[in-house]
Amino acid sequence: MDEDKPLHMVIHSPRRGSTNNDGDDPPSEEVVVEISLVTKDSSYKKMNSQKFGFLKQVLGPSFLNKGFFNVVILGFSFFLLFAAFGTTQSFVTTVRKSEGFVSLSILYAVFAFSNFFAPSFCQLLTPKYACIIGALCYCLFVFAAGFESTVLFYSASVVNGFGAAMVWCAQGTMITQSAVVAQNKVKKSQSNDESGKKSVEVMGLFSGVFFAIFQLNSIFGNSLAGALFGAGMSNFQLFLILSIIAVVGVGLMLAIRPISKSEVEDIDEEKAPTDEPTYGAIGGSYFNKIIHKIKVYFTEELSGQAKQFVALLKESILVLVSPKMLVFSVISFHSGFGSSYFTGSLPPIVGKTMLGWVMIMFGITQVSGALISGKMLDKIGKRVTMIFTLVIYCIAIALSSQMVYWGKELKDNKLDESFNAPIYLLFFVNMALFGLSDSFLTNTIYGILGSKNYYKKKNTAEAFAAFKMTQSLSSAVGFFCGIYLTVNTIQIIIACSYVACLIAFFILEKFVAPVDCEKKKKPTALLI
Template sequence: MATLRKIREIYRRVRRKYNPQSHQYEPIPGETSPSANQTFSSTSPSTSGSFVTAREDISPQSLLSIHQVDSLSSTLSSSSDPLIPRIRSSNMDKHFFNILILGFSFLLLFTAFQTGGMIQETVVKGVNQEYAKQWNGHSWSGYTSLSIVYLVFSIANWIAPSIVAIFGPKTSMIMAAVIYCLYIGSFLYPLWWTLSAASAVLGLGAAVIWTAQGNLLTLNSNQSTIGRNSGVFWALFQGSLIFGNIFVSFQFKGIDIIDEKTRQTTYSGLLGAGIAGTILMFMLRSYPASETNEKPVGPVQALYDSFTLFRTKAMVLMFFTFAYTGIAQSFITGVYVNSIGFTKAIGENRKTFVGVAGCLIGIGETIGGGIFGIFGKKTAKLGRDPIVFFGLILHIAAYAGVFINLPFNANLGDTDESSIIPTSLPLALVCSFLLGLGDACMNTQIYSQIGSFYESNSAPAFAIFKFVQSLFSSLFFFFTSEITLNIQIYIMVGTAILGSITFFIVEQAARRKSRSADITPSIAGDDVKDGITNPAYVKDTIGQSTTTLVVP
């Protein structure tokens, strides 16, 4: 109600021409007072004081969302009225607070999971020796564990929107975070069956937490802030790789086989970070449905929406982009860093450099996310596709470096085989940074694209993204112990090029559609013929947006 009162005050003021010299509101010749139920549309001002044009073609019962309030405030920002900056600031601050809490909670939680996942194959080598008698000859593979996680993750993405619809994004996220903590705890005293069960259950938790995260990111963003918020979240989230791997590099220093004491100390520290991140999630603020563009749906409808959206043209094209991010994620966070640790030519402290490489990946991810967050408005002018193509160039350069620098069998275990050139630790670390920076370029723009295209239907859209991504992560982890490093690089280069091309096609199609259509964004105004429920996002970036406002 407070927001509505402020909007009424804005309306009363901007219907008169504000004179900053006299600090008075001067009547506009020929203007009449509006009726209480009249509908208005804000447009870019053509003359000072002429900010609002009356319209009567939209029902006064239409909902007023915080996104529309933010858009109106942005349109009126050229006014010298002293009230308007305060309105815009008060609306944005509480939503940006949620983005920060979301980012910091994921930083802590994924300091546990991402770091634990990176070192898992290295740690499991020691676990297999330690538990050889108890497991009666059975052995465990870190790649198998992650393959199970991502396989269940991909399947569970179809029911995750229904779970989020039942419990809400905040509660769903907290429940999933508890599962992450249980998974990390399973490595303190590992049993073969507990590792298997924990991996499967974590897949369900991952589907829920990422669907809820995408939903919360969209609910707390609008067309002008989605790029910034995606970048800020990504920078904070990937900071987990920096802190976690600094910790690991000290823990593993001078150690060839990870013993029980080192493993328990490492995973106890990671578990503590995960618990702290879970507790921080309780600080997330919830808002009434009337303050969002997201329409509440039931669990059955959420499942139906997911299947419907998956068959649309845009999603079919984006399938290849999503698939590449899944393959790249597996290689970057699982295969590559362990390959460094398995390459004997790097030296006796090669296990230490598993953590250093992971840290540099995190620095690249954080710098990329930070650039797109801090300079979000400037990068938005470039468009999303140039940033994705820049990420493609970085990744191809990194893959070329890995191809010539590491033995082709380095992903399979300790090796003293030679590579195409003498193995160079500095080159391996530079490639780590390039992989992280390129990954940030691609993922932040995918988040921004989904948040823009599917503003009113974000949970199913993010669930589909994570379904495809996690499915290909699972497949890649499953086959990574069967195919050598060079074959993996061929696969990644091919899918990277294909995924970048399809991303470009979707972006260009949306731009053409928005330029040829006279679109007024509204809460219920979904156009799902091609899968894009909010194709008007481009108009916001080129200063042509028209936002419907109902004054009660």
């Protein structure tokens, strides 16, 4: 018997008010009773179907939905690319000292101002190819780090700064588009099955998956660097191997599937007809047709692209100076300055021998934080996740003062060897907290800027570009401070930056634009 099918039983009962002339028993009435036998196995199947129903809707039966597929491919390509770049960034301030700080300051300064133009290039080249071109600039920087030429190293920093703006603008746009594709798929399935069901948000899930894969780069890159340095390899050999890894990451980006404009349109909105330019039939030879195409390109298409570029540039500036983004830029500044602190100022305190292993712990907590924060964003909201993030960040900043003090004492050989183990443990714990807080903060920022109720879809690229501009500018300031200021002075600055971040989030939440508030359409008035 099938355990999931209901059991039918027929019960014969006498008809009410019916008697027989012969005095016999009244005729009976058949009553069909349906009994559902719910077994432990069937209830378990129901529970599983409810639990994984959302994933089936988002990913599809083949688990190769275009949106999710692109996020995974993008995550692995960034994993390889930044395994090379992140390791180079961590070691360059230790191996090349002042040159490393100057190069990173140049890189992030160019990165900051290039964000004005990045959305325009991203739109014209498409996010996929803008990301590939920008990623090649990262490869050049990693390769140049292996040479002793200062001019080459600084020139590569300038090129990388421009490429980084395109990479991160394209990355934010691609994740948002992938999330919209998945959400539209869920909406369609819900309209077919249960029209009254509440719509779901997948932006937090997708950004969490991306950053979980991406932030594995800290573990892989620093493990590789620690092993290669332990094997006695030179700086050139190390950066050459890292360059090859970066190029493989760029090649993986070619597998990203293109997303058309129709796929990212909200299915609830009416699609406006688009007027596409048409050209009349041209008589004559094949050569004349080619000449006509060249004329059309230089007279119409090229001028159209120039106008579009200027229009996108204006939109970027308008988003940047909007009240919402001006307040949000304080949070972005703290994110960037904090990044320069724990990747530039703290690594020399740890030392070259222990740096690779400490940064592995940093990477592990970054991956864990990305997965946890992505789930928290979708389940309990952006407000609670941001508050939790700021609490962890506060503990990490406070603990770093002890890390700097005891690290200097250890470096100057002022302590007994019995203190080495506790101090090394302090290094691991403190960097783990910074990794956790950094991934939480980055993922929360992406969750806020990428949500459909915070910025219009057409301004998503501009919003991410404005965020990356402020973040990279503050990183440039942080690396520049590392050249002239002591670590203790930088600690005071980051503490002030943290307090400003707290105040900005309070103002944003209470007075400007609540991060969890959904925009509701105004009901149309009915004339009676």
